[in-house]
Amino acid sequence: MHELSLVRSLLRQVERLRRQHGGIAVETIEVEIGPLSGVEPLLVREAFDALVVEESLAGAELVIHNVPLTARCLNCCADFELTEFDFCCTSCESRSIKITGGDEFRLLTVSLQSDLEAEETAKQISGKSAGART
Amino acid sequence: MTTTTSTRTIAVNQDIQAQKKRRAAELRTSFAERGTFVVNLVSSPGAGKTSLLEATAKYWQGRRSMAVLVGDLATERDAERLRPFVPVEQLTTGGACHLELSLVERGLERLPDEDYEFLFIENIGNLVCPASHDLAEHLRVVLMSTTEGDDKPGKYPKMFRTSGAVVVSKSDLLPHVPFSVDAALADARLIQPDLRAFTVCSLSGEGIGDWCDYLDDARQRMLTSPQQVIEHAEK
Numbered sequence: 001m002h003e004l005s006l007v008r009s010l011l012r013q014v015e016r017l018r019r020q021h022g023g024i025a026v027e028t029i030e031v032e033i034g035p036l037s038g039v040e041p042l043l044v045r046e047a048f049d050a051l052v053v054e055e056s057l058a059g060a061e062l063v064i065h066n067v068p069l070t071a072r073c074l075n076c077c078a079d080f081e082l083t084e085f086d087f088c089c090t091s092c093e094s095r096s097i098k099i100t101g102g103d104e105f106r107l108l109t110v111s112l113q114s115d116l117e118a119e120e121t122a123k124q125i126s127g128k129s130a131g132a133r134t
Numbered sequence: 135m136t137t138t139t140s141t142r143t144i145a146v147n148q149d150i151q152a153q154k155k156r157r158a159a160e161l162r163t164s165f166a167e168r169g170t171f172v173v174n175l176v177s178s179p180g181a182g183k184t185s186l187l188e189a190t191a192k193y194w195q196g197r198r199s200m201a202v203l204v205g206d207l208a209t210e211r212d213a214e215r216l217r218p219f220v221p222v223e224q225l226t227t228g229g230a231c232h233l234e235l236s237l238v239e240r241g242l243e244r245l246p247d248e249d250y251e252f253l254f255i256e257n258i259g260n261l262v263c264p265a266s267h268d269l270a271e272h273l274r275v276v277l278m279s280t281t282e283g284d285d286k287p288g289k290y291p292k293m294f295r296t297s298g299a300v301v302v303s304k305s306d307l308l309p310h311v312p313f314s315v316d317a318a319l320a321d322a323r324l325i326q327p328d329l330r331a332f333t334v335c336s337l338s339g340e341g342i343g344d345w346c347d348y349l350d351d352a353r354q355r356m357l358t359s360p361q362q363v364i365e366h367a368e369k
Contacts, residue, residue: 002267009151021144024139031150037266038262038263039266085291087324087325095324105149105150106150107148109146110143110144110146111141112141112143114139114140114141116139
């Protein structure tokens with residue numbers, strides 16, 4: 001039920017990145033969701049569809065990568081994939097394991113559309129003002 | 135005139151809550167430096183979080199300085215129950231199903247600015263969303279009452295995986311309910327083998343001594359090796 005607030009925070013980060021990099025629009029937002037991330041991919045998508053207009057990122061596409069829950073055994077050092085939330089090493093059956101992936105909701109990449117001519121002009125202006133200072 | 139556009143991809147590759155987690159980590163360190171041990175108390179609604187805090191405050195009777203931040207969707211009822219014993223601030227979320235760091239920070243501004251030995255954050259009754267939000271605590275404690283199913287841990291793996299201790303409350307009802315403490319703890323330890331466990335009755339005070347001794351020890355560990363406790367809280 002907290003997907004709305006997390007997606008809102010995601011969209012604000014994306015909008016900040018767009019402005020920082022001078023993009024004119026956001027094309028694609030790639031995220032990663034694991035089984036222990038605490039968010040449900042379907043609800044993330046619904047929240048995204050509802051909020052994307054409000055946060056003035058209309059047209060942006062959300063790509064969700066569902067990743068497995070992975071861990072490293074602290075006993076035998078094996079790296080393995082957990083199924084069914086069975087927090088147990090698949091090699092030595094130790095329960096002393098460290099989660100190495102799949103417990104987060106991560107922002108992977110943002111694809112921005114930029115206006116080449118505007119960028120060129122901006123470069124020239126900043127180049128001139130830099131020259132004026134010296 | 136036609137505009138020429140190009141697409142470029144910016145790699146971010148970080149947790150959506152990375153910034154909040156960093157803020158939580160800073161706050162956790164500053165609490166440790168002030169000697170304040172922070173406990174985030176989570177459970178289903180009605181498991182007895184407020185009662186456990188009342189019993190804890192009564193047991194210590196002013197021998198420990200403690201303060202409470204209590205979250206609810208509406209009303210000041212929980213804060214009013216605790217106010218006779220300890221400094222308390224109610225955090226009403228209006229609708230959010232979990233507490234977030236910014237609400238905690240706002241609550242801290244309203245609490246008298248003292249170096250408390252313990253700060254308890256009573257989260258919203260919910261075993262799902264609060265599991266994903268770091269409130270700068272040193273210890274997350276999950277409460278289960280004997281009137282709930284003893285198969286609960288397996289159904290809420292994230293909450294039990296991210297907790298350091300489990301408290302089984304309402305032990306006085308054990309003779310009347312089908313709840314097995316052993317089954318509940320065995321289920322919880324499949325998810326988190328290092329969970330410390332306590333069985334209490336907040337009304338009679340049974341088990342509260344052990345719980346309070348454990349909190350004292352945990353705070354002592356934070357004072358002697360803060361880095362270890364901080365790393366453990368962040369793992």
